[in-house]
Amino acid sequence: MTGAAALGAAVVLGAALGSFLNVCITRMPAGDSVVRPRSRCPACGATIRWRDNLPVLSWLFLRRRCRDCGVRISWRYPAIEVATALIWGGMAWAYGVSPTALAGAVLFTLLIGIAVIDARHYIIPDELSLGGCAAGLALSALPGPASPPAALVGALLGFGLMYIVGWLGERAFRKPALGGGDMKMMAMVGAFLGPGGALLTIFLGALAGSLIYGPVSLRTGKPVPFGTFLALGAALAFLFGDALFDWYLRSAASAPAATLPPDLA
Numbered sequence: 001m002t003g004a005a006a007l008g009a010a011v012v013l014g015a016a017l018g019s020f021l022n023v024c025i026t027r028m029p030a031g032d033s034v035v036r037p038r039s040r041c042p043a044c045g046a047t048i049r050w051r052d053n054l055p056v057l058s059w060l061f062l063r064r065r066c067r068d069c070g071v072r073i074s075w076r077y078p079a080i081e082v083a084t085a086l087i088w089g090g091m092a093w094a095y096g097v098s099p100t101a102l103a104g105a106v107l108f109t110l111l112i113g114i115a116v117i118d119a120r121h122y123i124i125p126d127e128l129s130l131g132g133c134a135a136g137l138a139l140s141a142l143p144g145p146a147s148p149p150a151a152l153v154g155a156l157l158g159f160g161l162m163y164i165v166g167w168l169g170e171r172a173f174r175k176p177a178l179g180g181g182d183m184k185m186m187a188m189v190g191a192f193l194g195p196g197g198a199l200l201t202i203f204l205g206a207l208a209g210s211l212i213y214g215p216v217s218l219r220t221g222k223p224v225p226f227g228t229f230l231a232l233g234a235a236l237a238f239l240f241g242d243a244l245f246d247w248y249l250r251s252a253a254s255a256p257a258a259t260l261p262p263d264l265a
Contacts, residue, residue, distance in 0.1 A: 151191045153190075
């Protein structure tokens with residue numbers, strides 16, 4: 001398959017997966033099956049015809065409205081389809097037809113689903129976190145971001161660190177500080193990115209959550225959807241993790257060594 005053909009196939013596959021991801025985002029929080037029944041209009045309940053269920057295109061052809069009742073279709077549906085298509089196409093463009101491209105595309109697709117669901121409902125479905133962890137461990141058998149031992153250690157470290165943070169937070173604040181979904185999500189991230197990626201994800205997620213949503217939480221009293229910011233941290237760790245670690249090591253190596261004052265030497 002040529003580069004252009006592979007890129008086009010990746011974009012089309014990503015758009016189709018984005019359409020399915022919309023189903024997961026809508027149904028998983030309610031505990032509904034993502035397979036049956038067929039997709040329906042949330043306003044009138046009419047079954048959506050196959051020709052009205054084409055990623056992005058149907059939304060444009062229908063002029064953003066249901067064919068049966070005329071209610072506007074949310075922009076979220078084509079946005080997620082476009083985002084997922086760009087992710088799969090971008091991974092194919094950056095890494096070619098390779099295990100790294102596949103692992104990155106699968107991880108980012110899962111992160112989109114987790115980020116949106118957690119932001120809307122403050123839950124992270126096990127189907128995405130634990131299912132994603134299994135996918136990450138399986139993909140580690142291929143050459144990619146994490147070897148099988150690193151993926152296993154990363155999954156255990158990610159879950160373990162979040163469990164400790166949650167335990168300490170509950171003791172300090174006398175109420176649950178972290179949900180089990182965050183812990184299982186970090187097991188997934190560690191399976192894809194290894195122990196170093198898991199550590200960087202937690203640091204970047206906590207930093208982003210504090211800076212972006214912290215003021216909102218203080219003003220409104222709403223809890224921080226931590227999974228959403230962990231998803232952002234995981235994406236940054238995948239894309240820039242090696243560069244960030246290299247920068248940190250260079251900075252640490254070039255920092256002047258601490259010396260004692262002459263009268264204390």
